[in-house]
Amino acid sequence: xxxxxxxxxxxxxxxxxxxxxxxxxxxxxxxxxxxxxxxxxxxxxxxxxxxxxxxxxxxxxxxxxxxxxxxxxxxxxxxxxxxxxxxxxxxxxxxxxxxxxxxxxxxxxxxxxxxxxxxxxxxxxxxxxxxxxxxxxxxxxxxxxxxxxxxxxxxxxxxxxxxxxxxxxxxxxxxxxxxxxxxxxxxxxxxxxxxxxxxxxxxxxxxxxxxxxxxxxxxxxxxxxxxxxxxxxxxxxxxxxxxxxxxxxxxxxxxxxxxxxxxxxxxxxxxxxxxxxxxxx
Numbered sequence: 389x390x391x392x393x394x395x396x397x398x399x400x401x402x403x404x405x406x407x408x409x410x411x412x413x414x415x416x417x418x419x420x421x422x423x424x425x426x427x428x429x430x431x432x433x434x435x436x437x438x439x440x441x442x443x444x445x446x447x448x449x450x451x452x453x454x455x456x457x458x459x460x461x462x463x464x465x466x467x468x469x470x471x472x473x474x475x476x477x478x479x480x481x482x483x484x485x486x487x488x489x490x491x492x493x494x495x496x497x498x499x500x501x502x503x504x505x506x507x508x509x510x511x512x513x514x515x516x517x518x519x520x521x522x523x524x525x526x527x528x529x530x531x532x533x534x535x536x537x538x539x540x541x542x543x544x545x546x547x548x549x550x551x552x553x554x555x556x557x558x559x560x561x562x563x564x565x566x567x568x569x570x571x572x573x574x575x576x577x578x579x580x581x582x583x584x585x586x587x588x589x590x591x592x593x594x595x596x597x598x599x600x601x602x603x604x605x606x607x608x609x610x611x612x613x614x615x616x617x618x619x620x621x622x623x624x625x626x627x628x629x630x631x632x633x634x635x636x637x638x639x640x641x642x643x644x645x646x647x648x649x650x651x652x653x654x655x656x657x658x659x660x661x662x663x664x665x666x667x668x669x
Contacts, residue, residue, distance in 0.1 A: 391441065391448050391449055392525070394448075395437055395520060395524075399436060399440070406432050407430070407432040410428070411429055424502060427617070427619045430618070431505075434509070434516050435509070437520065438513075441453065456527065457515075466648075468597065473644055474598040477644070478602065478609075478610075480637070481637040482623075485633075490624050490626065491623055491624075492620055492624055506607045510600065511600045518596045521551045522595060525544070526583070529544050538659055548580060549578075549579040549583065552575055553579060570631065570635060577639065581642045583595075587659075589654040591654075606621065607621060609623065610623045610624070611625070612624060
């Protein structure tokens with residue numbers, strides 16, 4: 389609990405102050421440099437959050453960050469597979485309305501300036517959110533032993549969905565949407581499904597990888613108007629981000645990755661509704 393409280397203070401208290409200081413010094417940039425500055429600015433609180441989580445786990449909890457995410461050891465191959473599946477689903481979602489896709493006219497030399505900040509900051513932001521909204525609350529709720537049945541996991545999954553929704557209520561995807569119910573439902577279901585997936589597999593590798601894949605795809609490949617992530621991606625999608633298909637494709641990704649988890653043998657015994665999955669690497 390102490391690590392969570394300290395991290396939240398760094399994220400919501402000190403981080404925004406540092407963002408304001410960064411914007412005011414030495415001067416505000418314009419054009420694409422202004423976009424890059426804006427991207428870095430909104431991630432400064434996540435830098436303080438990540439550093440707080442990293443040091444808090446080591447100094448207060450006495451464990452490595454990877455141990456918090458996966459008590460039995462971080463499964464890198466599983467994470468890579470989950471991230472790749474989510475990335476492919478995102479591509480299919482884009483291709484389903486290819487007529488609304490436009491190439492960003494930003495020159496290549498300027499676009500490359502975004503790559504390194506995005507590759508450094510976006511995974512840090514995504515993993516930090518997974519820790520704050522799921523990994524640490526799960527440890528507070530269950531201790532070192534995660535629940536072993538759907539019945540015990542369901543209440544936390546619902547709470548996690550609400551925890552994930554609340555800070556995103558101010559996102560333009562919700563505030564500028566004609567129908568706020570769908571984007572709110574998207575955030576809630578994403579958070580709840582990610583929590584359930586983590587609990588049934590005994591680790592947070594898949595949700596972390598999916599979160600990173602989603603945000604990197606938006607930041608580097610296909611962004612959209614009124615995005616909460618101000619960055620010049622390769623393409624711009626004019627399709628409303630809050631549409632029903634966005635929700636359907638996200639749920640499809642969770643279902644497929646659930647199948648991958650079962651095939652790999654990562655779903656814990658109490659969560660298996662039918663038979664046994666074969667062990668995987």
